[in-house]
Amino acid sequence: MNERYTPSAIEPKWQTFWDRDKTFATSTDQTKPKAYVLDMFPYPSGAGLHVGHPEGYTATDIVARYLRAKGFAVLHPMGWDAFGLPAEQHAIKTGTHPRVTTAQNIATFKRQLKSLGFSYDWDREVDTTDPGYVKWTQWIFLKLFHRGLAYQQETAVNWCPALGTVLANEEVKDGKSDIGGHPVVRMPLRQWLLKITAYADRLKDELASLDWPEGVRVMQHEWIGRSEGAQVRFQVAGHDAALEIFTTRPDTLFGATFMVIAPEHPLVERITTPERASSVKAYVAAAKNRSDLDRSAAKEKTGEATGAYAVNPVNGAKIPIWVADYVMMGYGTGAIMAVPGGDDRDHEFATKFGLPVIQVVKPEDGSAVPTGKPYTEYGIAMNSGAYDGMKSADMKAKITAELEAKGLGKKRIEYKLRDWLFSRQRYWGEPIPVYFPVETAGDPRKGAAHTVRYDKPIAVEEKELPLLLPELDDFKPGDDPAGPLARAVDWRFFQREGKWFARETNTMPQWAGSCWYYLRFMDPTNTKEAFSKEAAERWLPVDLYVGGAEHAVLHLLYARFWHKVLFDEGLVKQPEPFAKLVNQGMILGELEYVVETTGEKVSDEQVEKREGKFVLKSDPTKVVDARAHKMSKSRGNVINPDEVVNHHGADSLRLYEMFMGPLEQTKPWDTRGVIGVRRFLDKLYTVATRPRTDAPPPEEALRSLHRTIKKVGEDIEGLRLNTAISALMVLVNDLSSLNPMPTTLLGPLTQIVAPFAPHLAEELWEMLGNTTSVSKAAWPKFDPALCELSELTIPVQINGKKRGELKVGKGATEAQVLELAMADVNVAKYLEGKPPSRVIWVQDRILTLVVK
RNA sequence: GCCGCGGUGGCGGAAUCGGUAGACGCUAAGGACUUAAAAUCCUUUAUCCGCAAGGGUGUCCGGGUUCGAGUCCCGGCCGCGGCACCA
Structure with a gap:
């Protein structure tokens, strides 16, 4: 036994023990209640772990260890989201195969995670790049494909020349790539899309059932962006054509003073008058070339009149049709009726181009609308013919029904959510398991002229999965938007029954693997199925899911979508995958x-x-x-967890990260603060290793122990890990004066420390003569009677100011306390001999006297 | 602009149901031990007046409700995150 606490000796010892003993193998005991405690698995980057990783991982580890001790069968796995751009970029630069880089990075991450003593069941480790995993990712893709949820489309996409790939809208920020910040341009390209919009309503409605942070639910809700309105037909004057528009405010139809159509709208060319043709043509051409960056940066409204007019179906008014890029082809019908009296954007446009403004809604409370501004709220109709005086909501329903009766319109629901752009022109991703017939006279591998019939996609047979990536030496994207796989001609083209076929050269986005990894963890070695039904029934849903807030929309929405598809396939029985979600806050650099x-x-x-x-x-x-600033290499404020482990040990790092503050909160790192938790562990070691006695402990010590058992359990359940640690510190401080140390206190003390500082706890547990891991011991029970202080200090307030303190036994009655209070010198001073006009006694808390 | 979260000592934070504001820890100051330093231990540490007892002030700001407000209500300010021509 060491004189002093030496984490560098204790920690490797127990890590080795846990590995050999398989201490944290998932319990197969069906009689136990289950708990699925999951971390968002990391992308194993070359930089290794940063201090943000252990934050969430320690929190879930504490919960997992606690729940095991409480008798739960706990599934607590870890794996690697290992496809992705950085390994591929590295390969382009150095020629090292992404597989090699990925393997090295995984090894580093795994070593680091193990050095922190997390209680993962490492036999369930999954790696999204593993052929045994890729197989089932592709298998799920085929489920989507066969359900008609995966389709191809020639779409204007976000092409990033620097990355040599297409990016999803979500991966583009202000016209630049989210990763790397390279410029992004729009160009048409054949793409795979997943029909997530078919699930929009379910994805929105079922949010309500989830125990998730409000902010994340709101964000997903807004991302889905359902709006109810009407589609209305405006005849184009002098043409056999009509403009279909979508509006959420059909009650403002009488206020429409012009129309706006998107530059990409198919009717633009047809309806533009000869006089306006050159201006419109130039505008449309310019708009097409404008990158997203320009479009989003442009504050000023622009547009051109087409010279054409539309007829308002409700009053026959002829109103001009304009082209403007503030209307987008991708939403609604790509055409709007502009109501400058009731819409900010239309108002701005009307003001700039001198178009008339008609107010058609007034506030219900009769207040005036400031001139020069639109009134965008609901209210009472005006200037709307027979509808004048109606409430907006009523008029909306009525006018929609009337238009529908005349065949001029109908109710319509729109979503901001678009279908998910699912193909990437990259190497390091799952190949999309589809191929196409090839029309050719020769051998396309040798350069024979050929046509790939992309319109006739054929699914790869299930038994042929996984479809693995070809070996390449050159991972550069090149100029060919078909991606690097197009160059692997021997892989791409193959013959079957004398006919040539070409494989899809696009790969899946990184999100694919993370969409279902939580399912694979339930049954990671199954070679027959992605996961068995029994495993799904046993473990779903995930009871606690902890990860960064940056995944609030994308990963969590995509995973929910796939889960619902699998639900419809009958493979899972719960409509939602993640019952409770917690976002850990970012750890910033030092102040x-x-x-x-x-x-x-x-x-x-x-x-x-x-x-x-x-x-x-x-x-x-x-x-x-x-x-405090976000940690970054360029700022030079990155804290390496390895250094903290070397200096103070993993238990100190774990404890410090939990002690810093509430899990969900952003908080600055303070290296000096680590010493505080280190001192706590030193003190614990000293207290636990001093001479022991079998004599019963003093009552106050026993009460302190029971109070702490209760508080630590409650705090872990509420993820208040900072206050749980604080309670443990108080307990150790309370016990530090005991010498010799009553043995009966040490067992429970060690056990409640164990989830937080597992290495030290194992060491102390062994010193107490135990031969099995402390994590095999049942969580200690507290005696409620011992959890209360026996003597309470009760403040006495007079007219809201504290004027004295009384020491009373717990459960003292109002009469008893009042009598003591009246006897108090200081209290008496403020009563000035008068009896209190009012006495408020809050049991065991406070006595308040009111004097007039 | 809209939505979400937050604002408490020098710092991180605690106060979970409207009931002693500042638990726990860091920092700082003083002391003990030591030849010395480190480590450790002890004391003090919101602020002002006071030797003390005690008292005044104090949880972003201004109002309100209440015997009592960090906590509830109304109005504002500031910070962080998200969304942002979605008709």
Whole structure:
């Protein structure tokens, strides 16, 4: 036994033990209740683990260890989201195969995770790039394909020349790629899409059933963006053509003073008058070439009149049709009726181009609408013929029904959600398991002229899965939007029954593997199925899912979509995969102090606070900005968890990250703070290794123990891990004066420390003479009677101000406490001899007296 | 602009149901031990007046409800995150 706590000796010992003993193998005991505790699995980057990873992982580890001790069969797995761009980029630069890089990175991540003592069942490790996993990702794709949920389309896509690939709308920010920040342009390309819109309503409605952060639910709700309105037909004057528009406000039809159609609208050319043709043509051409960056950066409205007019179906008014890029082809019908009296954007446009504005809705409360501004709320109809005086909502329903009766319109529901662009022109992803007939006279592998019939896709047979990637030496995308796989001609083209076929050269996006990994964890070695029905029934849904808020929409929406498809296939019985979701907050770098005027960095010792602001001690006129920033290589504020482990041990790192503050909160790292939890472990070690006695413990110590057992359990269940650790510190402080140490206290103490600092707990547990892991022991029970303080300090308030304190036994009655209070000198001073006019006694908490 | 989250000592945070604001930890100061340093231990640490007892002030700001408000209500300010021509 060491004199002092030495994590570098203890931690490897127990990590090896857990590995050999398979301590954390998932229980197969069907009589136990189940708990599925899941982390968002990482992309194993070359940089290794950063301190953000262990935050969520420690939290779930604590929960998993606690639940095992409470008698649950716990599924707590870990794996790798290992397809993805960085490995491919690295391959392009160095020629190293992504598979090699990926394997190295996984090895690093795994070593680091193991060094932190997480209780994963490593026999269930999954790797999305493993052929045994890819097989089932492709298998699920085929399910979607056969259900008509995967289809091809020539679409204007976000082509990123620098990355040599197409990006989903979600991966483009302000016209630049989310990864790398390269420019993105629009170009038409044949693409695979998944029909997530077919599930829009279910994805929206079933959000309500989830125990998820409000913010994430709201974000998904808005992303889906359902709006109810009407489709209305406007005849184009002098043409045998009509403009179909979508509006959520058919009640403002009388206020439509012009129409706007998107530059890409099919009617643009046909209806434009000869006089306007050249201007419109130029505008449309310019709009097509404008990248997303330009479109989103442009504040000012632009547009051109087509010279054509439309007829308002409700009043026969002839109104001009304009082309403008503030109307997008991808939403609704690509055409709108513009109501400048009731819509900000239309108002701005009307103002710029001098178009008339008619107010058709007034506020219900009779208040005036400020002139020069549209009134966009619901209210009372005006300037709307026979509808004047109706409430907006009523008029909306009535006018829609009337238009429908005349065949001029109908109710319509629109979504912002678009179908999911599912193909990527990359190498390092799952090949899409589809091939196409090839029309050719020769051998296309040798360059014979050929036509690939992309319109006749054929699914790869299930028994041929997995369809693996070909070996390549050159991973460059090149200029060919078909992607690097197009160059692997021997892989791409094959003959069957004398006919030539070509494989799909697009691969799946990185999201594919992460859409269902939580299902594979339930049954990771199954070679016959993606997962068995029994496993699904045993483990679904995921009871606790912890990960970063950056996945609020994409991953979580895609995974829910796939899950619902599998639900419809009858493969899973729950409509939703993740019952409870928690986002861990980001860990920022250390606080930095910067002089506002000069930008000079200073240390916290050079700074003091005056009137709510930090200023330089040496020159208090200089204001210092104190803030923490996101960790980044360029800023040089990255904390490497390995260094913390080397210095203080994994238990200290785990404890510190949990002690910093609430799990969900963003919080700055403070290296000096680590010493606090390290001292706690040192103290615990000292207390637990001092001479012991079998004599019963003093009552106060016993009460402290029971109070802490209760609090730690409750706090873990509520994921309040910071206060749980604080409670453990209080307990150890309470026990530190006991010498010799009563043995009966040490067992439970070790057990409740174990989820947080498992290595040290195992060591102490062994010293107590146990021969099996502390994690095999049942969670200690507390005695409610021992959880309360025996003597309470009750404050006495007079007219809301605290004027005294009384020591009373728990359960003291109002009369008893009042009598004591009246006897208190200080209380008496404030009563001035008068009896209190009112006495408020909150049992065991506070006594308030009111005197007039 | 809209939506979500938040604002408490020098710092991270606690106060879970409207009931002693500042638990726990860091930092800082003083002391013990030591030849010395580190480590450890002890004391103090919201702020102002006071030797003390005690008292004043105090949870972003301004109002309100209440015996009592960090907590509830109304109005504002600031920070962070998301969305952003979606008709």
